[in-house]
Every structure is written in structure tokens, then in C-alpha cells.
Amino acid sequence: MAKLPTPGKNDRSAARQEALPEWVNAGLMGVATVVLCLIAQPISPAYREQQALNAWHASTVHRARHLDFAKEDASNDVRRLGDWVIGRNDNRGLPFVLIDKPRAHVFAFDAAGRLLGSAPALLGAARGDDSVPGIGERKIADILPSERITPAGRFVARPGRNADGEDIVWVDYGAAVSMHRVRTTNPRERRAQRLASPGIDDNRISYGCINLPPAFYNGVISPMFSRGRAMVYLVPDRRTLAQVFGMPEAAPTRLAQAATNEGPGKP
Numbered sequence: 001m002a003k004l005p006t007p008g009k010n011d012r013s014a015a016r017q018e019a020l021p022e023w024v025n026a027g028l029m030g031v032a033t034v035v036l037c038l039i040a041q042p043i044s045p046a047y048r049e050q051q052a053l054n055a056w057h058a059s060t061v062h063r064a065r066h067l068d069f070a071k072e073d074a075s076n077d078v079r080r081l082g083d084w085v086i087g088r089n090d091n092r093g094l095p096f097v098l099i100d101k102p103r104a105h106v107f108a109f110d111a112a113g114r115l116l117g118s119a120p121a122l123l124g125a126a127r128g129d130d131s132v133p134g135i136g137e138r139k140i141a142d143i144l145p146s147e148r149i150t151p152a153g154r155f156v157a158r159p160g161r162n163a164d165g166e167d168i169v170w171v172d173y174g175a176a177v178s179m180h181r182v183r184t185t186n187p188r189e190r191r192a193q194r195l196a197s198p199g200i201d202d203n204r205i206s207y208g209c210i211n212l213p214p215a216f217y218n219g220v221i222s223p224m225f226s227r228g229r230a231m232v233y234l235v236p237d238r239r240t241l242a243q244v245f246g247m248p249e250a251a252p253t254r255l256a257q258a259a260t261n262e263g264p265g266k267p
Contacts, residue, residue, distance in 0.1 A: 034127060043095035070115050075103055076250075077235050084247050085233060086113045090154070095224045096231035097179075098159070099123075099210065104203035106212065108170060108220050117220040120195050122211035124150035124181060129236040130246065136176035140207060151177060152244050159225040169177045169225050171210065171232050179232075182211040196235045 021059070067082030074082075078100040085091055085098075091111065098107045104123055108116040122262045125145060129152035135143060151172060168180040182191050194202045195213055205211075212221060224230050233245075241247045 003242070016147035020202065024216075043081055067105065069107070070105065070113060072115065073119050074107065075100055075104075075235075077102070077241060078105075078107065080247070080250060081233055081235060081241060082107075082109075082113075084241075084245065085231075089191050091231045092142050097221070097224075097235065099150075099232065099234045101152065101235050101237050102200075106210070106216075108224060110224075116224070117216060119213050119216035119220075120200075122191055122194060122203050122206050124148045124194045124206055124208040127204070127237040129153075129239050131172065131177065131208065136172075136174050143207055150206070150208050150210060151175060151233065151240065152234045154245060155232045155234075156229055157225070157232040158229050167222065169221060169230075169232075175208070177210075179210040179212060181214045181217045184221070 062091045065083070067079065067086050069082070070080065078098050082098055085096060093111050095108070095110050095116075098109070099105075099121065100107070101123055104120045104121050105118060107118045110116055125148040128149040131149055131151045133145045135147060156171050158169045158173075160168055160173075160178070162178070162180070164179065168178040171177045171179055182195055184192050189203060189205055191211060194205060195211070217244050235241070236244045240249070242249045242255060
């Protein structure tokens with residue numbers, strides 16, 4: 001086999017064929033310098049925080065799903081609230097209860113969002129969304145009719161006992177608001193009959209507590225809280241879900257949008 005010739009010092013033709021043009025070399029050197037500078041610079045805390053927020057937002061979007069109410073008749077507000085709870089994992093891995101105050105109805109879910117049961121409820125006689133400050137320290141006889149409010153909002157509820165030793169669930173301990181079996185000690189209030197009636201106009205009777213059918217409380221609520229805490233969410237009477245929970249405002253329906261676009265004074 002013939003030996004290949006070795007280029008000499010003055011033989012530049014072979015070197016030109018293998019070498020890159022000088023402007024390419026210069027460009028590569030510039031890119032390398034920029035990359036090294038970027039690597040050498042420390043990442044600012046603001047950048048790290050923004051990256052974490054982006055990752056959280058992406059994970060929240062991917063988690064978005066609809067809460068399954070099975071065949072239960074649930075209002076649009078309580079469905080939106082349920083989707084918001086599981087979409088952002090607001091229940092933090094705990095069982096949760098959704099209480100539709102306008103419809104006086106309760107829905108219970110396990111930590112994974114599976115429906116455990118639902119039932120009618122008796123709620124505060126007065127419509128409103130905030131408990132009166134200091135009401136939990138006042139005697140029942142001193143509470144005015146206009147102050148008998150079941151508050152709206154998000155609560156970390158815990159099992160407990162009332163002054164009579166009965167097991168209850170504290171929704172808002174400071175305001176003395178709890179969930180418990182329906183109280184029938186005053187026959188004139190007809191609380192059992194109110195729960196059983198098909199309408200909701202007679203379900204506002206309590207001082208603020210949530211009265212439930214005994215079978216539902218014993219079979220669903222009590223086991224839910226047997227291991228400790230659970231979340232309770234109450235749909236407001238007067239304010240919006242956005243005002244109470246910070247949720248996005250609901251998009252207007254096509255009918256409402258059409259009425260808005262039509263404007264006043266048109267036939």
C-alpha cells in the first residue's frame with residue numbers, strides 16, 4: 001500500500017481544506033462566551049419564584065376536572081365551587097362538604113372527590129354571609145332574629161361536643177356554628193317536618209347551625225370526621241363565589257349576553 005504524503009510546513013492547500021473560515025470561528029467563540037457568562041451568573045430569587053409560579057400554574061391547569069355529583073340535582077354555583085375545590089386541590093387531601101345555602105342542601109365527598117351522600121339541611125333563619133362579631137360568646141336569648149346567620153366561606157371543620165355532651169362538628173368554633181343532628185326539642189318549630197318537606201322556603205329556622213337528618217349525620221358526616229378534620233365550603237346567600245372564595249367570575253350565559261348586547265330601549 002502506498003504511503004500517503006505528509007503535508008509540509010509550507011503546504012497550506014491541505015490546511016485550507018480542513019480549517020473553518022475565520023468568521024465562523026469568531027462566531028463560535030462569541031456564542032461560547034455568552035453561554036459561559038449565562039452559566040456563571042447566579043439565578044435571582046425573583047426568577048426562581050416566577051419559575052415556581054409557572055410550574056404551579058401548569059400543574060393546576062392539568063389537574064382541572066369536574067366534580068362528579070352522580071345523579072344528584074346540584075345548582076350551577078355548587079358545581080362551580082366543587083370544580084374549583086378539586087381543580088386546585090384546595091381540600092388538601094381531606095374529605096370535604098359543600099353546603100348550598102340558597103338551596104339548603106349538603107353534599108359530602110371523600111378526599112378523592114367521590115360523592116358519599118347528600119341531604120337537605122336547616123340553616124340560619126336570617127339570610128346573610130357573615131357571622132356577627134362576638135356572637136359565639138352571647139347567650140341564645142340575646143341573639144336577634146337578623147343575626148341568626150349561617151356564614152358563607154371556607155372552614156377547616158373539626159369534631160367536638162356541645163355543652164350537653166352531644167357529638168357535633170365545629171364549622172366555626174369562634175362563632176359557635178356547628179353541624180349536628182336536627183334538634184326537635186321545640187315541637188312548635190317543626191324542624192323534622194321542615195327537613196322532610198320538598199320545598200326550601202321553610203328550611204331557614206336555626207340560630208346559624210347546620211341541622212341535618214340523623215341518618216345522614218350518623219351514616220355520612222360522623223364517619224367523615226372520625227379521623228379528624230375535614231373541609232366545609234358554604235355557598236353564599238348574597239355575595240358571589242368570586243367575592244367569597246376569590247374564584248374567577250362566571251362567564252355570562254348566551255341569553256344574558258344577548259340581552260346585554262341588545263341594550264335598553266329596543267323592542
